[in-house]
Amino acid sequence: MLGSVTEDIDMSKPSDLVQGTLDMLLLKILALEPMNGFAVSQRLKQVSGDVLQVSDGSLYPALHKLEQEGWITAEWKTSEYGRRAKYYSLTRLGRRQLEKEADNWGRLSSAISRVIKLKEA
Amino acid sequence: MRPEHWLYTIPLRLRSLFRWAQADQELDDELRDHLDRKTEEYVAQGMAPEEARRRARLELGGVEKVKEECRDARRVTWTQDLSQDIRYGLRMLAKNPGFTAIAVLTLALGIGANTAIFSVVDSVLLRPASYAKPSELVDINEVGPETAAGAINEVSPGDFIEWEKQAQAFQGMAAYQRWEFHALTGSGEPDEVWAVPVTTNLFSILGVNTIRGRTFAENETQAVVLSYQYWESHFSSDPNIIGKAVALDGKSYTVLGVAPADFEFPRANTQIWVPLTFSAAESANHKDRRLSVIARLKSGVTLRQAQAVMDIVSRRLAAQFPKTNAGWSAPVSPFKGPVAEDVLRTAIFALLGAVTFVLLIVGANVASMLLARGTTRQSEMAIRAALGAGRLRLIRQLVVESVLLAGAGGVGGLMLARWGLRTIVSLVPKYNLVETESVHHISMNLTVFAFTAALCLLTGAAVGLLPALRVSSLNPIESFKGQGRTSAAGAGGSRLQRVLVVSEVALALVLLVGAGLMIQSFEHLETAPTGFNPDHLLTVRVPLMSYKYSRPQSADFYREVLDRIQAIPGVKSVGMANNLPFMGFHLSLDFPAPPNSPGGSGPVMVAGRSVSPGYFRAMQIPLISGRDFTEAENQKDAPCVRIVNRAMARLYWPGEDPVGKQLPGACPNAAPATVVGLVADSKQDSVDSEPHPELYEPYAQHPFASFLVTLVIRTASNPTGAAAAVRDAVRQVDSEQPVIQMRTMQDVVSESIWRQHVSASMLGLFAAIALVLSAVGIYGVLSYSVSRRRHEIGIRSALGATRRDILRMVVGEGLLLTLMGVGVGVAVALGLTRVLTGLLYGVRPRDPLTFVALALLLIIVALLAVYVPARRATSVDPMVALRYE
DSSP: OTTOOOOOOOTTOHHHHHHHHHHHHHHHHHHHOOEEHHHHHHHHHHHHTTTSOOOHHHHHHHHHHHHHHTSEEEEEEEOTTSOEEEEEEEOHHHHHHHHHHHHHHHHHHHHHHHHHHHHHO | OOHHHHHHHHHHHHHHHHOHHHHHHHHHHHHHHHHHHHHHHHHHTTOOHHHHHHHHHHHHTOHHHHHHHHHHHTOOHHHHHHHHHHHHHHHHHHHOHHHHHHHHHHHHHHHHHHHHHHHHIIIIIIOOOOSSSGGGEEEEOBBOTTSOTTOOBOBOHHHHHHHHHHOTTEEEEEEEOOOEEEEEESSSSOEEEEEEEEOTTHHHHHTOOOSEEOOOOTTOOSEEEEOHHHHHHHSTTOTTOTTOEEEETTEEEEEEEEOOTTOOOSSTTOOEEEEOOOOHHHHTOOSOOOBEEEEEEOTTOOHHHHHHHHHHHHHHHHHHOHHHHTTOBOOEEEOOOOOOOHHHHHHHHHHHHHHHHHHHHHHHHHHHHHHHHHHHTHHHHHHHHHTTOOHHHHHHHHHHHHHHHHHHHHHHHHHHHHHHHHHHHHHSOSSOHHHHGGGGGOOOOHHHHHHHHHHHHHHHHHHHHHHHHHHHTSOHHHHHHHTTSSOHHHHHHHHHHHHHHHHHHHHHHHHHHHHHHHHHHHHHHHHSOOSSOOTTEEEEEOOOOTTTOOHHHHHHHHHHHHHHHHTSTTEEEEEEESSOTTSSOOOEEEEOOOTTOTTOSSOEEEEEEEEOTTHHHHHTOOEEEEOOOOGGGGSTTOOOEEEEEHHHHHHHSTTSOOTTOEETTOSGGGOOEEEEEEEOOOOSSOTTSOOOOEEEEETTTSOTTGGGOEEEEEESSOGGGGHHHHHHHHHHHOTTOOOEEEEEHHHHHHHHTHHHHHHHHHHHHHHHHHHHHHHHHHHHHHHHHHHHTHHHHHHHHHTTOOHHHHHHHHHHHHHHHHHHHHHHHHHHHHHHGGGGGGGOSSSOTTOHHHHHHHHHHHHHHHHHHHHHHHHHHHTOOHHHHHHTO
């Protein structure tokens, strides 16, 4: 029978929580300065501690998606150690998108925290 | 998405699409770089290199998997989906060759008809100008104190020369004169050419160059530029034509160049351009307004500024030459080429309307076919939907299929259009150059191809969208359960089909009525009395070479020609006139109104014709009283005599015999003429016009418009048999004499109604297509309905319904649809046939007989189309039908 399929989704993986907001985090990180993929993964760990574990495996597809959307742009550059790497930087569209998502996120998180407080009360 | 967004993403997508390999290489590099850095970091933390690399890889989680995910992220989905849809669509179409063939053929008819008529519109009405920067070109005319409101005058040479000198707003100014007719000799058969005198700078002002040779140099006089068409037809596209000499009216000219094929200045059918120069006397002539002036604005100068400049110049001229220029101004207007005349426009618009209807019928038919097929494909769609295809995706796939059908139809349509155009052009008279304009040059150019391509896309999308919306909106579960049988959704689909069929029938009826009226009108025209007998009559133009013959000499020349032709065996009689009825020209004289005229005291327009003795006999225009002219009346100092037609006699001497009466002012020096004969009325302009008052003169007494001189030769048998002998007879008198446009009077008459002929045949063709297509549509809907109702029919006959009952049920259903369509069609036709009024002759636009007869025809054809599925319904075996479950 159609329609009776129960969705069986494991809610325990921390990365799933991040998935929806990963785009926003990446945009935020790249808003500070252009950097390559490796540096992005380092920074991500650094800023979020161990709470948000973004695997290297999901980082790159996410970056490519953002590039395809026109929010970030990539450029091959030679680093200070004479090493070629692909550097990502935010575009004007990306900045706008970041503002929009940060805004949404702010509203969503405050709404959620209100709901949580309601439950506790 | 915002356009700005596209600006960023489109290049990226294109890169992903076309630079796939490079993008992949870069992805490779990027990931390797990541692994290297990660490894280095672990090594720096004190890990063994082997172990460090392993950790790094582990954390990335499989290089190939990540790569694939990255590729997914940049996949250009719509293009790839589209190519998938196209492949799938082609497979589906190939799987149903019968369906595909019928749909493509139907679409080809619709698109072909539209392409053909659009080509006509493009060449005749739109006429893309072949000039450089046409927006800078302006016409300048003159308007005087006596010019009627809204009218304009031509320009005098003196004014033109002053304008050219004084007006600073223009890059240049050119003048040209109306057509002149010249005898062209010295190259092949002597011919008559239609020449336009133009100032030598005309080509450079238009920005047009020759395709061979060059245009006129300043002050060049004895030189000509040939039109492409004349170079092709008279000089057989001679590649060495440049520099050769031809004689125009006996004077030698050098061929300078050949104009491009699309250069039609000032009108189509211009054969040759000659330099227009002004003598000192002409340059000072401000009175004789006979030039057309075209100018090119300096860049940046507006029409208004140019007008201001011309106003100043006009005032200056008025002060300088008050006698000729006081009160005259020079309006500047954007340059417009020749405008197609009304009857032709009406005919073209009628055909445009007709092909739109054909296309609508085609669309309704194909949509109905797709709808029927869509219902059988419900299960397929349901499976796709269940597997996760979105509604939009399903619609797109179906629309892609119908656009593919339309594309194939478009290819077929282009071939049909080519054939159709050739037919149209072949119906256009070759010699009636005045009226045919650019109809000869109709061709399919890039604009037409773009139109056809757009039409295919549009038709495909429109035709596919409706069924696609229906099919995709079905609930998959319902479809699985119903298996395409009598479900509610299916009923909705067939309701839509019925609406389509009713509209088809309505459209077909409108077309049938339009075509019926046009065809009847054409038949009336063909058989309408003209006042003369066109059978066994050969006509040929023998334009007078006035540069060669003085007036007495020309009388001798024509008498000798007529005598020789009269002597040809098989020739019964021969006559000549300075212009023949139905040739596209109308020579008229202003005559003082008769006393007590009902039309007031203004001048009366009277058709004038100079004829030879024997003209009436050859034309078989009955002489009612009095006598024909005599040869003696062509002699010098012969008494001034005239023959009148009945309309003229009625006007001046109502109820009296005009023979012997005096006609004041009809002769040179305003002397009165004696009427010596009265002839019956004959039509002058066209079959559908009424005869005007007409005055006949002995040809040597008033030889005006002698370039149009035409001989009429009545023969005992087939008139074209005498053609060669007639040509020889003329050439024996003068070997340089052009003998042109030889054809029968029947051809002259039928060519004079070529517009009606073309419209009637085309409308007839389109109506036939519409009739067949709507019959196919009715057939399709009913067969489909019968096959879907097998079960119901089985139950009915199991419950005792006779074959007759079932037959009546199905036929009744078809008849109802047809009658509804006929009803709507009659209403629409009553409103629309009015536009045909200008084209109709001898039949009213709302002729009840036509309406009834064609409605009946449509109903009979529809019943035939209904009969086949109805028979099939009666043969349903209840046992089989019920088991079919």
